[in-house]
Amino acid sequence: MNPSMFLTWFLGISLALLNNYFLSTWLIIKILLVVIMSGFHMYCAKIKNDFEGNNNKKEESFFRIINEIPTILFILIVLLVVFKPFD
Secondary structure, eight states: OHHHHHHHHHHHHHHHHHTTOTTOHHHHHHHHHHHHHHHHHHHHHHHHHHHHTTOOOOOHHHHHHHTTHHHHHHHHHHHHHHHOTTO
8 A cells, every 4th residue: 555655646746746736725735635644544554553463442433433534535635636626
């Protein structure tokens, strides 16, 4: 997953530079959401390490709730890209 995340960051920033989108409000909001997604990715890696070390102290309901976070972020990111509401 990490190589894909780094490649996505590199290509996304390159595309924004090539199209001169960096002054767009929608892109700034999108980048913020992608930063949150990247942080969540790192948090999930920590949780995975806790499972591997048999140190998990979280309840099942916690994992059911955080399972929805990426879906919500993906929907918001795609809507920002498709509609560019603050352009």
